[in-house]
Amino acid sequence: MDALTAEQIAERIWLSIAERRLRPGMRLKEAELAEVFGISRARVRQVLAMLEREGLVTSEVNKGAFVAEPNVEEARDIFHIRRSVEQRVIERLMDRLDESKLDAMVAHVEQERVANAENDQRAIIKLSGGFHMMLAEMAQADFLCGLMRDLIGRSSLITAAFRDSDKYNCGPDEHEEIITHLRSGDVKAAKKAMAHHLDHVEKELRLSGEREAAKSLKDALLGGA
C-alpha cells in the first residue's frame, strides 16, 4: 500500500487542493511531503514538477514550492475557458449517453444533497467538482478530461481564495437541471444550463480576497485519508 506512484501522489495533493485543505500560498516543504507519503525527496520533486506544470503550485529557485495564488484576471480566464470546455463535454457526452450514466449522475447529485443536508463541507466541495469531472470522464475524451482536471483544480483554488461565503457550493439543483436536459436529449438547453451554472459560480466570487493563515501541512494532506 506504500506503492504509490508519482501520479497517485499528485492526485492526492490535487485532491487536497480541490478540497481546500491546502490553501493558496501554503508552503510545500519537500522533506515534509516525503515523510507524509513515505517516499524519497526525489519523487516528491518529480510530483512537484508535475503540479507546477499544471499550474497548481508555483516554485521559486532555492525557495521552494507553494500552492499557487491565482489572481482575479486568471480567475476570469479560467471560468471563460471552463464554459467552452464544459460545453464541448456536453456535446461529446450526448453521443455516448445511456441510462446507466444518467443513473450515476442522479446518484451523484443525491450524494451532494446528503452532504448539503449534513453540512459536510469537505464532501460538498469534493462532490461539486466531482460532478463536472464525472461528466468529462463519461464523455470519454482524454484531452478534455485532463483539461477539466486542471481547470477544476484551479477553480477550487480560486474559490478558496475568492469565494464570498463558505455556504455556497456548486449547487445540486443546477446540476440536476443539466441532467434533466441531458436526459431529454436537448443539447442546446443542457449547454445553456451549464453556462448559467458556471456564471452563477463565478458570480459568487468576490474581487478582493484576503488570504487566510495555513494549518499544518500534515493535517491538510492526511485529513481525508
Add this chain to the structure above:
Amino acid sequence: MDALTAEQIAERIWLSIAERRLRPGMRLKEAELAEVFGISRARVRQVLAMLEREGLVTSEVNKGAFVAEPNVEEARDIFHIRRSVEQRVIERLMDRLDESKLDAMVAHVEQERVANAENDQRAIIKLSGGFHMMLAEMAQADFLCGLMRDLIGRSSLITAAFRDSDKYNCGPDEHEEIITHLRSGDVKAAKKAMAHHLDHVEKELRLSGEREAAKSLKDALLGGA
C-alpha cells in the same frame, strides 16, 4: 551555459516536438537525454514528469517515455478548445494593444514570408506556432499563455501525425488578416478571422478518412471489437 534549469530543458524538448524533430511515438531514453543536455537522470525524470503532465509525452511504468500519439478525437477537441482560447486571447489583447505590439506582429509575419520563400520547413513550423504564442504573450494572461503553450505543442504533434501535405502551414496571409482587424479595433472581425484561420488549419488535416496503421498487433486484430 550548462546551467539549464528544468524548465529550460522542458522548453527545448517542447520546441523539438513543435518543430517535429521529435515525432509521435518516438522513444525518449532517459540516459540519452541526460547526456544530450549534460545533466543527471534525476533531472531528466523531473522534466519528463512535466511533459507527461502536459500531455506531450506518455510514459508506461518500467517501459519508459515516448512522444505522445494523439488520436483523431483528441485532435478535434484540441482545435475546438483552441478556438475558444484564442478568441479569448484576442479579447484580452485588444485592451492592451499598442503600436509596438502591432509592429512586432507584422515583423513576425514578415519572417514567416521569408521562411516560406526559402522553404525552410523548420522555421515555418516554428514561426507558425510562434505567431499564436506571441498573441497569447502579448495578451499578458499567464493562464491563457500556459494553455496556449500546451495547445500549440499538441497541435504540432497533431499536424505531425495527420497533416496531409508538407506544404501547408499556418499561413502568413491569414495571420496578417487577423492583424489588420486588430489594428482597426474590430474585435468581432478579428475573432472571426481567427476562427476561420483555425478552421482552415484543421481542415488541412486528414482527420476523417482512413486511420493510421494500427500501433500494435492487438489493436489490429481486435479493432472491431
Add this chain to the structure above:
DNA sequence: GTCAACTATATTGTCGACAATGATGCCAGC
C-alpha cells in the same frame, strides 16, 4: 533600543549508485 553583520540551521539543488523490471539474443528440445 535599534540596526547591522555574522553564525547556525533549515531547506533546496544535484548527483551517482543500487535494485527491480522488461527486452534481446541464444540454445536446447521437439
Add this chain to the structure above:
DNA sequence: GCTGGCATCATTGTCGACAATATAGTTGAC
C-alpha cells in the same frame, strides 16, 4: 525449422548523501 525457456543486458525506479543557498536567530556596536 520452429517454439519455448533461459541467461544476459539495457533501461527504468528508487534512494540516500553531499553541496549550495536562503532563513532566522544571536551578538555586538552605535
